[in-house]
Amino acid sequence: MQKDKKLIIYDIALIIVSLYFAFLLRFDFSIPPEYMEFLKLSLIPVIGITLIFNRFFKLYSSIWKYASIEELMSIIYSVSLSNAVFVVYSYIVSFRFLENRYYRFPYTVHIIFWILSVVTLGGTRFLLRMFEQSAGEKGVKKKCxxxxxxxxxxxxxxxxxxxxxxxxxxxxxxxxxxxxxxxxxxxxxxxxxxxxxxxxxxxxxxxxxxxxxxxxxxxxxxxxxxxxxxxxxxxxxxxxxxxxxxxxxxxxxxxxxxxxNIEDLLGREEVKLNNSNINKYIKDKIILVTGGGGSIGSELCRQIARFYPKQLLILDIYENNVYDVQMELNYNHPEVNKKVIIASIRDDDRLNEIFSHYKPDVVFHAAAHKHVPLMEMNPAEAVKNNIIGTYNVLKCCNDYNVKKFVQISTDKAVNPTNIMGATKRFCEMMVQAFDAVSKTEYVAVRFGNVLGSNGSVIPLFKKQISHGGPVTVTDPKINRFFMTIPEAAQLVIQAGAIAHGGEIFVLDMGKPVKIVDLARDLITLSGYRPDEDIKIEYTGLRPGEKLYEELLMNELALTSTEHKKIFVEKPNKIDMKFIEESILEFKEVVYEDREHIFKLMEEKVPTYTRKNNERESA
CATH class of the missing domain: 3.40.50.720 (NAD(P)-binding Rossmann-like Domain)
Incomplete structure (x- = not known):
């Protein structure tokens, strides 16, 4: 407030000086007496008009330390309108002097006064900005x-x-x-x-x-x-x-x-979606996303919200993550009707209750246990969640006439060497079996590792770097396919749009990347030197882990689709009777020892093989 009063006093003085010098310049520094009298009588109106417009254009409420071109334009607008009003004033109010003559301000006085006003009023404020910035720099003496x-x-x-x-x-x-x-x-x-x-x-x-x-x-x-x-x-x-x-x-x-970050370095291209196809099966439909609080599930929710579903059902057993997703979507998409459902896909009765009440049109199934070493140590939990839980969802889709079901699968389902990959491969088999006997369109979408997802190597490496290292890599030769979370979610939605049922879609993951190269790049991007500032240590392959991942069961069976990044594997015929019998066996074996689970999985998933050294894993 004190500074505002000072600015008003400065402006009054500058207006008087500017108007006086405008007359001096117009009359070659010799102002005629009659104009001098007119000047004195006009000072108060000129000052009043200018201050009113200055306040209107917020010249007394701006923080001039941060003044820019916008503030300069405000000064020009204020001075211009002040002068325009004063021109009108000088014509309306005129004063009679000697020999009955009328005197008004010459046009050149108005022009000179405008120029001087812009220079003085603007110059004062920008000098103030310079002084304040200079004072700030003196007050902060830091090494930049x-x-x-x-x-x-x-x-x-x-x-x-x-x-x-x-x-x-x-x-x-x-x-x-x-x-x-x-x-x-x-x-x-x-x-x-x-x-x-x-x-x-x-x-x-x-x-x-x-x-x-x-x-x-x-x-x-x-x-x-x-x-x-x-x-x-x-x-x-x-x-x-x-x-x-x-x-x-x-x-x-x-x-x-x-x-x-690594995403910048890998340089994945932005996904171009066919929005018309997606609108057909998402807009004004009830969409259910299982595992909606996870990395892929939450991103699916974000992408789906853009297509105006009638209702978005976000199902997850872990309330903390799904709460965060709900708050984010409430902020970014308040117009979307959202419902958070806390439930487990293992609970068949609860799922039937949900499907009966909400009657979803489309289901994206992202709920799964995915950590390879943890599932190798806990195979019963992998079977309960990934196989039996998925079967429950598949059956509900059939019983409640869901239009389309999209299964999130993984490259680890191809010729699996671990229990997690084997369970996901059996899920693909179930998808194809259900599609053959149901009106629901069942499809699976298979892709590799997702950058930055929960449990992926990137968050682990960042944490290790922040602690000063070492960064741990299992093997110098190990490589993986990678894509970003938004890219994966968008392609899953796009695959659902072009699906007719029974397909296993394979996403174009680009070229495989060596994990050790990712580690070195991340260390470098963090401003450190690999092997000098931050060490890299090799820990050996973990239980069930491959050196190289595969995306296809059979490359000869792969065909292109209308989207350049989505391919489809020719459907296999899977007998529904085989699936039903297998589910009964899985429900029994989960209560037996680990070895029985591994043996049954080898029987049910012909492409699943275990390495000898993995049998001894604790």
């Missing part, structure tokens, strides 16, 4: 991190402004990188473009760069991956702005900065 920004476009310009306006960020922007040679040696907000992407290692070394920010939201995945690979050699900490499609409000600010 030397920063290099990649990109010399709109995003970089806004980012520079943000960083300069937030001194607590502690950044000293050394320069910019851009492949456009015409920008080299040019400046953006006082920051020079030092070179292109090929110059990054040399520039980082010469200027002792500590942090790099990639500020090219519209860059394609291939180029981004190439830039990150170049930056990896510098040992600098990397951050990036998200893709342009993620910045929905069109603004670039510090809050949107994030660390460069």
């Amino acid at each position: 991190k030397r920063l290099l920004i990649i990109g010399a476009g709109d995003a970089s310009a806004m980012l520079i402004k943000e960083i300069k306006g937030h001194k607590n960020l502690n950044y000293d922007i050394v320069g910019l990188i851009d492949d456009d040679s015409s920008k080299k040696k040019k400046f953006i907000s006082g920051i020079e473009v030092l070179g292109g992407r090929a110059d990054i290692p040399e520039i980082c070394k010469r200027h002792r760069i500590e942090d790099i920010i990639i500020a090219i939201p519209s860059v394609d995945m291939h180029s981004k991956r190439e830039i990150i690979n170049i930056c990896k050699s510098t040992a600098c900490k990397l951050k990036t702005l998200p893709g342009i499609y993620e910045i929905v409000d069109g603004k670039v600010n510090i809050s949107k900065l994030r660390d460069v």
Whole structure:
């Protein structure tokens, strides 16, 4: 409030000075007496009009430390309208002097007064901004991190402004990188473009760069991956702005900065969905997602909510995760009718109650035990949840006339060497058996590891790095297929749209990635040197673990679909009688010792084989 009063006093003085100098300049520093009298009589109206418009345009409520072009435009608007009103005033109110003549302000006085007012009122405020920023810099004496920004476009310009306006960020922007040679040696907000992407290692070394920010939201995945690979050699900490499609409000600010991660490095392309197909089976339908609080299940809920279902049923036995999903969806999609159901797929009576009451049209089945070593140690729980639980859901879909059922499967179901993979393969067999005898369309979607999902290697590696290492890898040769959580969920939904029943869809996972390479990249992206700052240790394969995962049962049986990232395996004929008998046997064997469970699984899943060293696993 004190500062506002001071600004008003300054403005009154500046208005008087500006108007007086406008007359001096117009009359060559010799103002005629009659105009001098007119000037004195007009001061109070001019001051009053200007202060009213200044207040209207919030010139006394802005924080001038953060003033920008918007505040400058407010000053121009205020001065322009003040002068316009004063022109009208000078014509309406005129004063008679010698020889019955009328005197008004000459047009040139109005023009000069406008220019002087913008300069003085605006100059005062921007000088105030400079003094406050200078005082802030003197008050905070910190060692700033030397920063290099990649990109010399709109995003970089806004980012520079943000960083300069937030001194607590502690950044000293050394320069910019851009492949456009015409920008080299040019400046953006006082920051020079030092070179292109090929110059990054040399520039980082010469200027002792500590942090790099990639500020090219519209860059394609291939180029981004190439830039990150170049930056990896510098040992600098990397951050990036998200893709342009993620910045929905069109603004670039510090809050949107994030660390460069493995997803950026793998460079998975954005999935392009056929929305018309998806709308046909999701819009205005009742959709049930089992395991809705898990990594895949929760992302399925997020994606499904975008297609305006009539009701979204989120089923999970673990209330904490599903509560978080509910709160997120309430915030992002308040228009969607959502219902959280706490239940176990093992509880057949509870499932019948749910299906009878809600009558879902489509079911996405993501509820499952998935951790390979844990299930190898607890095979009975894998059978109870993954096989018997899935059977319960499949049967309810048939009994309550569900239109479509989509099973989430895994690459570990292909020629499985562990009990988890074997249970998921038997689920695929059940899906095909039910499809042959039911009006419901039953399909399975098979994909590999999902980056950042619960229990995946990436969160584990990040935690190990944060503790200073070591990062543990089971074997230097082990590799896996990877995709992002949103990509997996979107392709599952798309596969459901093109399904006719009985198919096993196989998602294009790209090329397999060595786990040790992921570990090294993650260490580097975290600003450390692999094997020097953070050690990598090899612990040996865990029970049931493969060196290499497979996605197909038979490559010759694979055919393409209308979506380039989704393939389909020719359906196998599975006898429903075999499934029913097997379920009865599984229900009995879960109460026997582990070895009986393994032996029965070998009988029921012909492709399942156990290695000798896994039989002794504790």
